[in-house]
Amino acid sequence: MAEKKSKADQSALLHGRYELGRMLGHGTFAKVYVARNLQTGKSMAMKIVGKEKVIKVGMMEQIKREISVMKMVKHPNIVELHEVMASKSKIYFAMELIRGGELFAKIAKGRLREDQTRVYFQQLISAVDFCHSRGVYHRDLKPENLLLDEDGKLKVTDFGLSAFSEHLKQDGLLHTTCGTPAYVAPEVIGKKGYDGAKADIWSCGVILYVLLAGFLPFQDDNLVAMYRKIYRGDFKCPPWFSPEARRLITKLLDPNPSSRITISKIMESSWFKKSVPKNVRTKEESEFEAEEKFSDKTVKQPETLNAFHIISLSEGFDLSPLFEEKKKEEKPELRFATTRPASTVISTLEEVAKTGKFSVKKSESSVRLQGQECGRKGKLAIAAEIFAVTPSFLVVEVKKDNGDTLEYNQFCSKELRPALKDIVWTSPAENPTVS
Secondary structure (H helix, E strand, O other): OHHHHHHHHHHOEEOOOEEEEEEEEEOOOEEEEEEEEOOOOOEEEEEEEEHHHHHHOOOHHHHHHHHHHHHHOOOOOEOOEEEEEEOOOEEEEEEOOOOOOEHHHHHHOOOOOHHHHHHHHHHHHHHHHHHHHOOEEOOOOOHHHEEEOOOOOEEEOOOOOOEEHHHOOOOOOEOOOOOOHHHOOHHHHHOOOEOHHHHHHHHHHHHHHHHHHOOOOOOOOOHHHHHHHHHHOOOOOOOOOOHHHHHHHHHHOOOOOOOOOOHHHHHHOHHHHOOOOHHHOOHHHHHHHHHHHHOOOOOOOOEEOOHHHHHHHOOOOOOHHHHOOOOOOOOOEEEEEEOOOHHHHHHHHHHHHHHOOEEEEEOOOEEEEEEEEEEEOEEEEEEEEEEEEEOOEEEEEEEEEEOOHHHHHHHHHHHHHHHHHHHOOOOHHHOOOOO
8 A cells, every 4th residue: 555655656746856736727638737846845837748649640849839939938928938848758848837817717707997908918918029029929819828827917828839930931921820710810811921920919909809898809600700700800899998999909900911000009009008007017116116215325335346356357357358249148248447437437327318218226336227118028127336446447347137138238239338438448459549
């Protein structure tokens, strides 16, 4: 009896690292369990896929694609993949555990208020925009694939039907028909090739309509008749939709992909831009506000560097490479040397903040720029620390404190580097005479 129990215990352990708990759900090819990481004690979701079934129906490429995509798209509104393991017969996905259930369950109880819908839609667009910036198109966006965590934060899941920009044919379009019929874009039904980003935007439009209405914009018992309605963009907004919501949905559900609204225009729309409730503010924003209250009381002189600091900060002993372009694989930070006083560095960064719509928190040896507009991974925040090598020679380290690395790199190359050009010190060998 004891031996049987020990075998059962072992079967519930995966690779000696995860303990399986109750089943959360199952589909044709996968089962999802609650699992506990024995090393950290953290709970997560364990998706278990049977290899034999997947190979039998030729879905192994789809599974590989889902793994590749989830490793690429790390975002606050996308379910995180922690790791993938495999045995002879199964593939195991250790994923972030989302306890709040599907957004679909909320709609099943009735339509949502407009302000509540806006919060979910803002998070959805943030996640979709992030995917598109990485050349990833979800292609199956629907309320069943949108989960809510314990705090009500939206998380996009199920990238099994997603496509990379590498899957585009020579005409620059995708050609695989996929997705859920009621949420699929008309150009996908047309089978002439489609832009994955524009097809995702259409699906976002259907989701927005469903959240506000409590029912689908295109409905018919006959699938062909429903496809005809989708193809013509034949839908009506209920009378309780606000004029702003009605305008946005009409632009999202434009059957012509070339005139359909883009994500940047969605973000600029009056309906989308309405203020976010305080409880949706990020942890970083709250900390920034809290720090701001004490910034005048804490005066801090630039930290003096000793030889060990200088060695750790520089790439060798020559400080001139500290302002070179960083390689993609390196950490999102840059360093430079200057003979200007700390006050000049700080005032230069303040000028950059004005042009880039940033709030500023500063001391005598540091500056933090907090973006006012939401980017792909929340609001961009940049921290600069000033170190004194000698009283007249400083090293400044600038790094991303929050937000998207791609947006940070673009800001550095377009705004920050040009603004700092005049105060950066270079050695005589690195500073040829201007002709």
